[in-house]
Amino acid sequence: MRSPSPIRAAFRQALAEAWAGGAGALLPIGFFAGAAMLVPFTVGSEANQLAAIGTGVLWVALALASLVSMERLFQADLEDGTLELWAQEDCPLFLIATAKILAHWTVSGLPLVLLTPLIGITLQVPADQLLPAMLAYGLGGLAFFFWGGVAGALAASVPRGGLLIALLALPLFVPTAIFGALAAEPGAAGPNILFLAASTLFALAVAPFAASAALRLAVD
Amino acid sequence: MTDGLLIEADGLGAVRGERMLFSGIHLTLRPGEALVLRGPNGSGKSTLLRLLAGLSQPSVGEVVRSRPHHWLGHRDGIKPHETPRQHLRHWGRAWGSQKKADEIAGHMGLERPMDVPGRLLSAGQRRRTALGRLLLVDRPIWLLDEPFNALDADGRTLLTELIASHRESGGGIIAALHGDAPFKASREVVL
Numbered sequence: 001m002r003s004p005s006p007i008r009a010a011f012r013q014a015l016a017e018a019w020a021g022g023a024g025a026l027l028p029i030g031f032f033a034g035a036a037m038l039v040p041f042t043v044g045s046e047a048n049q050l051a052a053i054g055t056g057v058l059w060v061a062l063a064l065a066s067l068v069s070m071e072r073l074f075q076a077d078l079e080d081g082t083l084e085l086w087a088q089e090d091c092p093l094f095l096i097a098t099a100k101i102l103a104h105w106t107v108s109g110l111p112l113v114l115l116t117p118l119i120g121i122t123l124q125v126p127a128d129q130l131l132p133a134m135l136a137y138g139l140g141g142l143a144f145f146f147w148g149g150v151a152g153a154l155a156a157s158v159p160r161g162g163l164l165i166a167l168l169a170l171p172l173f174v175p176t177a178i179f180g181a182l183a184a185e186p187g188a189a190g191p192n193i194l195f196l197a198a199s200t201l202f203a204l205a206v207a208p209f210a211a212s213a214a215l216r217l218a219v220d
Numbered sequence: 221m222t223d224g225l226l227i228e229a230d231g232l233g234a235v236r237g238e239r240m241l242f243s244g245i246h247l248t249l250r251p252g253e254a255l256v257l258r259g260p261n262g263s264g265k266s267t268l269l270r271l272l273a274g275l276s277q278p279s280v281g282e283v284v285r286s287r288p289h290h291w292l293g294h295r296d297g298i299k300p301h302e303t304p305r306q307h308l309r310h311w312g313r314a315w316g317s318q319k320k321a322d323e324i325a326g327h328m329g330l331e332r333p334m335d336v337p338g339r340l341l342s343a344g345q346r347r348r349t350a351l352g353r354l355l356l357v358d359r360p361i362w363l364l365d366e367p368f369n370a371l372d373a374d375g376r377t378l379l380t381e382l383i384a385s386h387r388e389s390g391g392g393i394i395a396a397l398h399g400d401a402p403f404k405a406s407r408e409v410v411l
Contacts, residue, residue, distance in 0.1 A: 009314035013299070020301030020337075080338075081295025085311075088273055088291055220276045 006091040007099045014103035017076070024069055025107040032065035032112050036119045047124045054123035055133055055184040058116055062137055063173050065112055066144035070165050073104050073149065074156040074211075078218055083156075087219045094212035101149035101211070109145045113138045133184045136196055140180040143200040146207035147172040153214035175199045224250055226361050226392040227272060231281035234267050241267055242411050243280070249392040251360065254383065254403060257396040259411030265396035266294065266365050268411065272394060273363050289361035294369070296350040300339035304330045304349040307338070308356065317356040328352045329374065343370035351379060354386075362386060364395040368402065376402055 018025040039057050043049060074097075077083040086096045116137045117130040125133065151169035155161030176199045182192035226249045233243035241264035249255055257265045270276045272283055273291050298307050308321035325334055328348045333341055341349070347370045354362060362383075368376055380402045383393055395401075 005316050006314040009310055012313075013310055016306075017299055017301060020299075076299075079295075080299055081293055081297035082299065084275060084291060084293050084295065085297050087275060088289070089314075090288075 006086075006089050007095050010086065010096045010099040011103045013082075014073075014100045015107060018104065018107040024072070028065040028068040028108040029111050029115065031068045032061050032115065033119060035061040035064065036123065039123060050124040051126065054120060054125040055129070056181055057123060058120060058125075058133070058137065059140070059177055059181055059184070061119075062112055062116070062141055063144055063170070063177060064166075066109060066141060067148050067151075067162075067166055067169055069104075069108060070148040070152040070169075071155065071162045073100060073152045074215060074218070075152070075161070078156045083215060083219050087216065092212070093215055094208040097149065097153065097211040097215060098208040101146055101207070104149070105142060105145040109141050113141050129184070132193075136180050136183040136193060139193075139196050139200045140176045143176040143203040144169075144173055146203040147176075150207045150210045150214065153211040153218065156215065156218040172203075176203070226251060226285070226287050227394070228284045228286075229272060229281065230284075232268065232271060232278050232283065233280040234264055234271060234276075235279045236264075236267065245281070245409065245411075247394075247407075247409055249361065249394055251390040251392055252387045253406040254387060254393040254395065256401050256405040256408045257394065257411065258398070258408055261398075263411040265411060268409075269293075269363050269365050269394065269396055285361065287360040289363055290354045290359045292350055292354065292362070292364045292367055294365050296346045297353075298338040298341070298346050298349055300337065302338045303333075303335045304328075304341070304345070304352070305334045307349055308352050311353050312356045315357045319356055321352075321356075324352045324355045325349070327355070329378065344372055344375055347371055348375060348378075351382065354382070358389075358391075360391045362391060362393045362395075364393065366397065367395055368397070368399075 036057060040050060043053065074083065087093055113134060116134050120130050120133060148165065148169045151165040154168055155164045158164055176196065179192055179196040179199055183196045229245060229247050232245040234241040245268065247255060257268060259265050271278045273289065304325050305321055308324055312319065312321050328351060330345065330348055333345050338346065367379060371379060383403050386393065
């Protein structure tokens with residue numbers, strides 16, 4: 001095993017880039033909050049109705065918000081030549097891709113999860129459900145970001161590939177969304193949260209290799 | 221098979237779309253040598269360099285690199301928010317360099333724009349920053365795509381000196397160039 005310094009360097013660079021891009025890192029958070037806030041206006045503010053759909057709405061908003069700034073994650077590296085340098089490292093490209101996705105998740109994904117209880121309250125999600133649901137959103141969000149990373153890598157060489165990313169990533173979100181929604185239901189967590197965790201582990205295991213293969217194609 | 225060869229490429233050919241870009245390229249690079257790739261625009265100089273760097277796979281033939289290499293493509297690899305100081309520190313960390321980024325930046329004549337973000341640097345300043353990368357760690361092979369582009373007279377002299385001292389210390393260089401080579405080339409490969 002070689003020294004992990006290229007991985008650390010890639011992580012740091014991605015963090016710095018996220019914060020440097022004119023608060024681009026905050027876009028998913030704004031999108032998430034904005035989309036969830038529209039729901040009481042569109043379906044009515046009746047508490048029972050909102051409580052019934054609240055957790056589901058949060059899943060949809062989380063899934064979409066996780067794709068918001070995915071377009072630039074690898075595309076910027078391709079355009080400025082950084083990807084060429086990473087592709088020639090001894091350090092495997094899938095580890096670099098993982099570092100970049102994790103950095104993006106730290107800046108944009110983790111805040112979404114931390115925000116879910118707050119938005120959950122406004123959607124009348126019962127208070128005792130908020131924290132267990134947060135665990136589910138944390139696991140699911142991580143899977144969304146890794147699948148989104150694969151889509152971002154595939155679309156890296158496509159100009160304005162944002163829509164393509166959504167088309168590629170959303171089908172991959174389905175298992176996570178199914179188990180996630182079940183796990184967030186009151187009293188039904190048990191085995192469903194384990195299935196959700198399994199689907200996240202699957203994403204963590206597969207997505208880095210898929211993303212790195214896509215990046216090799218993009219850089220060729 | 222590598223008896224002192226830094227790079228050996230045998231029967232290289234590349235196809236772009238439906239067109240044969242080049243074929244039957246055989247080249248070797250030994251320590252101290254500088255190879256110059258020549259050819260009109262679109263003849264495949266950059267493609268050949270990318271094959272040698274392992275960025276693309278050749279349609280036919282094979283490339284054997286026996287030592288680590290540095291790459292300088294036509295894109296400098298500098299982030300819009302990154303200053304020359306940050307850029308050199310970043311790659312210094314990634315490569316485990318013992319050298320001081322500030323000293324290298326000084327050597328490359330980047331004292332003034334040391335803390336200017338990449339998007340505000342001139343093309344020549346970006347190129348100097350990218351060339352500074354080559355000094356972070358010793359790698360015997362330098363693959364350079366039009367390295368003199370965007371450099372002023374001063375910068376050209378500086379790069380010529382870097383190339384000379386790299387060759388003296390046993391390194392090899394393959395560079396795609398148009399125009400006169402400011403250094404003495406060991407061989408030319410015409411595409």
